[in-house]
Amino acid sequence: MINRVVLVGRLTKDPELRYTPSGVAVARFTLAVNRSFSNQQGEKEADFINCTVWRKPAENTANFLKKGSLAGVEGRIQTGSYEGTDGKRVYTTEVVADSVQFLEPRNSSGGDRPQQGQPYGGGSNQNNQYTSTQQNQSPNQQNYTRVDEDPFSSGSGPIEVSDDDLPF
Amino acid sequence: MINRVVLVGRLTKDPELRYTPSGVAVARFTLAVNRSFSNQQGEKEADFINCTVWRKPAENTANFLKKGSLAGVEGRIQTGSYEGTDGKRVYTTEVVADSVQFLEPRNSSGGDRPQQGQPYGGGSNQNNQYTSTQQNQSPNQQNYTRVDEDPFSSGSGPIEVSDDDLPF
């Protein structure tokens, strides 16, 4: 059984960071991945792929990525379902990311990226009090490939926002 | 922009083969991919991933795979939407396969698999006349990696059901 996904695309909006009641960070965002072929009207379309990432990479995602950021995602497809408001079952498909990679030169999208200490669910890297949120997924099902000492340090090249240095 | 998916899992049902008005084959099936980790109740869950494949590999899929078959899929995630019966927009996420691979020894799941000698294009699992179906996707957006002269010939090992030898 193999389930592997690799994506490179752009965030359609700023990522949303939440915390589970037990304090586990989870970020959600949508990646727009432009198709390389045109449709019958000659237009280039895109796929809009919902992604979820847990723990430290979630916080890094919230801190380093924003609307329009070019990002790489490695993960797996996860399906689920929930009861819709009309009582009908709604089926969901998303990508659960093991790692998220910032693929933009450091200076390229200057300005309004959220600063350290800013809100985003209350959780920056160093200021992460935990907000109360429903947890419907085990957080420890993730595996994190990477250890980043200080993602703020190095000034150039793509930034790896995955992390294994978990505070819980 | 990269969008790549690799799956290995089992078909939850026999694949469904259809033809577009212009005669392009399209097969749909769901792959059950067991997760490698357990949830908080200690149960192993699975993801149920909807897959679509076009043209010759669609026909091969219908001819060689059935409920329970172990299959490999390479493709990309495609999102879309349609108007629901209640007028609300319904968003969809599926995998569009470039190739589908039969990963079962030839003899392993005997019995009711469609037999050879059936005509291609006549060998769908159920209704193989050219049915009328909305085509909202260019069929030639697919790329097929493989050319299989005679998928019936070799008697052992996994069978590659991708194909470039398209009749249209």
Place this chain on the structure above:
Amino acid sequence: MINRVVLVGRLTKDPELRYTPSGVAVARFTLAVNRSFSNQQGEKEADFINCTVWRKPAENTANFLKKGSLAGVEGRIQTGSYEGTDGKRVYTTEVVADSVQFLEPRNSSGGDRPQQGQPYGGGSNQNNQYTSTQQNQSPNQQNYTRVDEDPFSSGSGPIEVSDDDLPF
């Protein structure tokens, strides 16, 4: 920076299991992956891809896979070099697997699969005295996605030989 590989193929020989001086298991094997297209002489060729796997999945690989086994591999490409016997630098490229999956029905290749307690570098799951071997790669660079309680227990379907339940 993304480096992801997914392979499905057959072992060309029994895997080789070794232990580093510090007792870390490492298995090596070569996967034959048949190409899906033919060369100019009309022959189907294969790629022979060297794979390395560390720790528990290494032991599982040695215990469950043998020459001819159909296996799935997820990992990354790793390059390196060493001093050849003639003093020249030799460059190497291999796949370092995060996980290895046994894709064969339990009964399909019966018989001579190595039993528990058998040699293979001395290392089965429960009988793993450590042999002396050069370690030229950090073992903790691996990430293991899976936890398998008892890989001997379940009697059907593909067997996940990845594992996080590490004894060191």
Place this chain on the structure above:
Amino acid sequence: MINRVVLVGRLTKDPELRYTPSGVAVARFTLAVNRSFSNQQGEKEADFINCTVWRKPAENTANFLKKGSLAGVEGRIQTGSYEGTDGKRVYTTEVVADSVQFLEPRNSSGGDRPQQGQPYGGGSNQNNQYTSTQQNQSPNQQNYTRVDEDPFSSGSGPIEVSDDDLPF
């Protein structure tokens, strides 16, 4: 049999473009992919992965990428061998790319990139006449997913350098 690779990294040098005797373009380059973890000395290493790409994407690669460019590659691992100068067999492992993606903003690495207006097939980095080269691989084993009308047209975002619009 599945053999899929996805890489994102930087070219270690300008790509080398050659033509086979029959006029098929082939570009070679090496991607440096930084590892996300550190070795035992605490240093971050990289893998240096040799890549080959055929036909139109080869020309696009030569035209759009240069030393230091951030690129995405989708392809497969290919192994081979040749007779070394000392008569010994030398084994090779490389990635044959189906598509190569330029992941850098248009303006980001200015300077000596080949300018537009240069002829395709005349715009190789170095010797762009049709050189005589051994062809030991069928060029039509490649599949190209994409059609790019005019890769020079759109002025922003990552540039898809794959192409199906082949002149032979």
Place this chain on the structure above:
DNA sequence: TTTT
């Protein structure tokens, strides 16, 4: 609506 799910496979072994």
Place this chain on the structure above:
DNA sequence: TTTT
């Protein structure tokens, strides 16, 4: 509900 979508990015450049």
